[in-house]
Amino acid sequence: MAKADITLRGRNYSIACAPGQESRIVALAGQLDARLQHIASAVGDIGEDRLLLISALALLDELDAARRTARPSPEMERKMAEALGAASDRIEALAARIESGG
Known part of the structure; x- marks a missing residue:
């Protein structure tokens, strides 16, 4: 199993992934970090757990909308x-x- 080293909101994480997927995970983490920064600037200091929850819900909402329009x-x-x-x-x-x- 390979690993990708990512950074979200200044914190470093090492994520296990399939071999060859490291750069994809790093790129996705960069997009997530940008999303987290954007939401944090909009809602203020609400804590990491709530910030991740809001981000996850926003991403799932976008995924659901994309699935509906792709039919x-x-x-x-x-x-x-x-x-x-x-x-x-x-x-x-x-x-x-x-x-x-x-």
Whole structure:
């Protein structure tokens, strides 16, 4: 197991991670630290636990909103189904040609 050394609000942490993921963890920690600094400047001194709680809730809210907007519309689902159907038909036709020898 590899480890990434990160800093959040001036405190250093060593985080276990999968090998090769160290730079990703450090980059994510940098984004989290910036978020923590921004929220801390907006709400003042509320303690580290509450600050982390607010940050986690804000990130989960953003993730939920992104998931909702990422869902395809019914029209897009219809188009995707048509495209998959057409691709399936072409694959079956090619397989039939190959099986018949030409």
